Amino acid sequence: MAERPGTAVGAPGAAPQLCWFEEVRKDDVALVGGKCSSLGELIHAGVRVPPGFALTTHGYARFMHESGVSGEIPGMLAGLDHDDLERLETASRAIRDMIESRPFSWELEDAIAEYYRRLSVRCMVPAVPVAVRSSATAEDLPGASFAGQQDTYLWIRGVDDVLHHARRCISSLFTARAIAYRLRMGFPHEEVALSVGFQKMANSYTAGVMFTLHPANGDRSVIVIDSNFGFGESVVSGEVTPDHFVVNKVTLDILERTICSKEITYTVDSRTQKSVKIETPFERQTVQSLIDEEIVELARMGKAIERHYGRPMDIEWAVDKDLPAGGNIFILQARPETVWSGKRQAEPAAVPKAASAMDFILASLLAGKKVS
């Protein structure tokens, strides 16, 4: 293990290095990245979100500086070409090993530990299990989707593990793909900033994703929900074919219910307190993983989130099994939907363009209806 650097040497001034989610708003992307700022925004919008805190970009910069990493990186990347995968890979490995092996300063480590302790007190769970995830300042923004290039670590418990995974999140900024992407796009590596979020794990009975438009055709009048038992990982990763629900956004009617055979579940191992993948008991595989009342409640939340942001959203959610119905649905993440929002509204070739109703009727008559 490398020597701990001295504290506060050259540290940025009064900028906060840690903050609670509820202290930030959506304009704080530069401070806490897209994910954490949107969680803060959701809390302000009245959406139920599991509590947590963020290591800010200032905290990140301080770590990079104090640990000496930021000084060493330029040399390690000098002369690299974004097409040279082999060298990119080697450099990435070296940088990530370096980051993951350098400790935080005593002061920063103590600050993170204190926030973590206070979170545990708030949740009334000793050493509360958290999700540790990177919250990038350039990620998740409309038109610049490189989501998934940073990592998420679930069910992390205890200060040491929390600190370790915070460093892994930071190091994920330097995957070969991320380096290549920045080289290609001309982003300077020094200007990249990252925040790390620490959020109470929802002890999810069922979890999944929700889009406030139809991902297949861009229809703005529906909300589409995918769900499976256990943590949302199985849905996000595509490891199962989840249950699929389409809800009318205007009336909150459930328009479609597709119940799939869901063979695996992510749950928590009671002994190790880690997330584990198990085979779903056979008789449970084809059970609807989200009841109708929850579907409607979730859609109502989705609608509120969309209205708050004024644009279609892509949302991760969970139903917590420790809490009673009515207060147990949590929004874990919400970000602008990026596939359709750049395009114009669904516009099949068959929509005739016409000035008056009469012209439209004529054009439609001429087009007819496809039967087969």
Next chain:
Amino acid sequence: MKFPNPHDIKDIPGTEGWQRMYPYQYQFVTDDPERRQYEEQTFWFYDGLHYPEPLYPFDTIWDEAWYLALSQYNNRIFQVPPVRGVDHRIINGYVYISPVPVKDPEEIGRRVPNFMERAGYYYKNWDALEEKWKKKMEATIKELEALQIPPLPELEDLSVVTEAVGESKGFHLLKAYDDIINLGIKCWQYHFEFLNLGYAAYVFFLDFVQKLFPSIPLQRVTQMISGIDVIMYQPDEELKKLARKAVELGIDQAVTFSQEWHEVEPALKELPQGREWLAALDKVRYPWFYISTGTGWYHHDRCWNDAMNVPLSGIQTYIDKIKKGVNIERPMEQVRAERDRITAEYRGLIEKEEDRKQFDELLGCAKTVFPYVENHLFYVEHWFHSVFWNKIREVAAILKIHGIIHDIEDVWYLRRDEIKQALWDVTTAWATGVRPRGTATWPKEIEWRKGVLQKFREWSPPPAIGTVPEVIQEPFTIVLWGVTNTSLADWAKVAEVKDPSSVREFKGFAGSPGVVEGKARVCRTVDDIRQLQEGEILVAPTTSPSWAPAFAKIKACVTDVGGIMSHAAIVCREYGMPAVVGTGHATKIIQTGMMIRVDGSTGAISIAR
């Protein structure tokens, strides 16, 4: 998708020669190579919407009437550019229809200016022309009501001589019959004056919204046009008024003590308030009690005036509700508020300004045409038809006197031109003083035809025959019969069900949203709705406005026949209860007492057996 070749469908044993019960041009033929080829290459679908049962020879009149009227308006009056008329055939008593496209693009182009000028004129002057229409229609009905069907006297009245009339009752009878028929055909000319254009405006509004929002349920689009007052609801409103009046006058017990009008009416005559109430009733019987207990398409759909137990049962239901303190008003305010909310929310989800403008235009147009699309039903299918069927019964009474038929209700087994022939037989025999020839031939033929129709009823008509086209442009085919790729596939599946008792889940059109579980009550005719218990789910072949009181009791409705614009779907949307319509054969699969789950948002029905 594969449907049978029309010429491969064989006669049912024992019915050979059935073709003579219908006009000859309705047959699929093999002896005319050109026609045969056309019939094979054409797509014919069964019009189960109007004809849930096989046609009686006489009732075929309305099919001929609309064969002519719909087609002429499409093709010869407005010149809908890509489609001519709708062709008709009959197999085993069931009507098959097919829109006839214009295939040559140049011809379509030549038709466009005519259509724009002519249809444009109607759209532009819709309200004024509709006003004119009502006057024409009412005059036609009055003319029919005034028609005298004279019996044939032993000796003509002396006045025929003293006033030098110069015509006999025999001639008057023949003429009266022609007049009835001609008024019927004329009424159906008017029926389609606005309907083609009305449906076009309506269907393309639906279409436009569905293209903007591919997942929008059709019922939500129709909801945007709900809450408009139409006269189809008037008869039901009159029942509510009568129920209130009975309670106000304190004679509700006298109105409700029996389900039989022939017992209730004399009891009311005994009471002064009862007489007052009966006077109020008499006032509304014309025209509102001309509402049919069915769709009006068949002679056996009697109107309330001829089946007073039906409105009585409705009045009793409402009296019961009033006494329990239940509000029986149609929730129009809520319907309109919800309509406006939904319309505004969908409109708000439209991203482009030009699309919003188009939406407003088309919605406005659909709202303009909507009242006609609903109201014509009362004038034509209910009021006119009810009077018409009874006029024919008057003619039948004369045929019976002269031995052509044994029972008045046998008249429906004759084609309308055969009745004309029989009337000639009767009048010439009457004039001459001999026995009509038909007294020996018709009763036997009628018995045979009764047997044939019974066999037809037991036969299941295939949903479609012939060759499926790529595109359908005829607006009725799309909006009324809901002919789409999916519905064709569903029809094909429905036809395959052999054992109804094995079915646990099936689908229809999502008519009105919501999910409900409850006990089913199968009502095959409007008489059966008296058995309905509070909170049951009504399962019916189809419903019509005279079924309205049933909707005050039930919590959901399922029908065999009908689309999202059918009566059941519209009323359920107004009451805010789920409906699944056009299921094909719910009344065969579901039995009274079964627990069923009705999902009016998806059209799914499941049975807990």
